[in-house]
Amino acid sequence: MAWLLFGLLVSGAVASIALDSDDNDNTDPKDPAETSSPPDGDASNASEVAAGDAATAETDDGPSSFTIAATGDLLIHESVADAARTVDGWDFRSMFDRVAPILGEADLAVCHVETPMSPNNSRLSYYPAFVVPRELADAIAYAGYDTCSLASNHATDGAPDGIVGTVGGLDRVGVAHAGMALSPQARDQVTLIEAGDATVAHLSYTYGFNNGELDADEAHLSNVIDEATILDEARRARAAGADFVVLSMHWGTNYMSELDEMQIELGPRLLASPHVDLILGHHAHVVQAVGEIGGEYLVYGLGNFLSNQSPESCTECPPATTDGVIVHLTVTEDAAAGRWAVTEIAHTPTWVDRSNFEIVDVLRDTSRDPVLLQDSAQRTASALEVLGTAVEAR
DSSP states (O other): OOOOOOOOOOOOOOOOOOOOSTTOOSOOOOOOOOOOOOOSSOHHHHHHHHHHHHHHHHHHHOSOEEEEEEEEEEOOOHHHHHHTEETTEEOOGGGGTTTHHHHHTSSEEEEEEOSOBOSSSOSOBOTTSOBBOTTHHHHHHHHTOSEEEOOSTTTTTTTTHHHHHHHHHHHHHTOEEESBOSSHHHHTSOEEEEETTEEEEEEEEESOOTTOOOOGGGGGGBOBOOHHHHHHHHHHHHHTTOSEEEEEEEOSOTTOOSOOHHHHHHHHHHHTSTTOOEEEEESSSSBOOEEEETTEEEEOOBBEEEOOOSTTTOTTOOGGGGEEEEEEEEEEEETTTTEEEEEEEEEEEEEEETTTTEEEETTTOOSSOHHHHHHHHHHHHHHHTTTSOOOEEO
């Protein structure tokens, strides 16, 4: 995948951390520790050949399309990290064994990293301030993700080390990312990924940070939701060659499937922009509704994909915090209209087995309590379709 990413290391400390009930797993708190060039040769001839091939493909096989698989929060509590502990480090990969084949089928698999990573596994910390093992990046690549959103309320928990570790970790394993940057220049770069025959832009923003606002000279570290700023980046993404723009939004109210005021008011306005084609939400830690507006989709909340949240681990956590979902989208080119749009949407319900933190494909698992899994699947399906948008299970 060709993608435009990030630059220079910026130092600076972020304000001290304020406690937040978000992301509790009932663990005792600890101190927070391309654009590619064309090959040599006749560029105009190469363009003619490519155009001819595309025209032939469209005539023979119908319009071009690509697929997206999107998931929710990767929230690495201490219990999750303990389960991944090895004699010489951490290995989270087995937790993704059941879902990696599903994610690998997509042309573009999109994750959300809720907890920043340490660059060297020093000063690790968990709830309420997270800086987690760098090996999470290896598991993200193993699972088949192509890009991850990084802007969250925990993004600056370990800044600058958490920013350096997260950006550097994903760069190391070749996974694109959006929402964090090491310099103002890197922040201004648009993340572009190739998916099938399309160029996709990925944007990422959060409602804010647990440890307060960033100083002006640190504002590049992670993106904060601002309507004008988001729309400007979306415009720049289109100008940079994006055929399809995906906006990841960290928003909503913890543990609530109901939408909050920001989601209800801001979401449709952003989606109405000709430069925003799909919105993927996270942060509420439970699956939320999918809305369809003018043929475009707003996935308000993807829930937890990997975490230790459950009614047994935190008093505020409903059973739905153990549920997750993979939302599958097919995006098809309308050559006559000069645009790409979502033409199919479906979902795979998931669930976290807290005995080993394996992410389970609910509809295909035969080794867990079938009643428990059936309840999980029903909660997820009901939450997704509460606005009347059909999102069939697959």
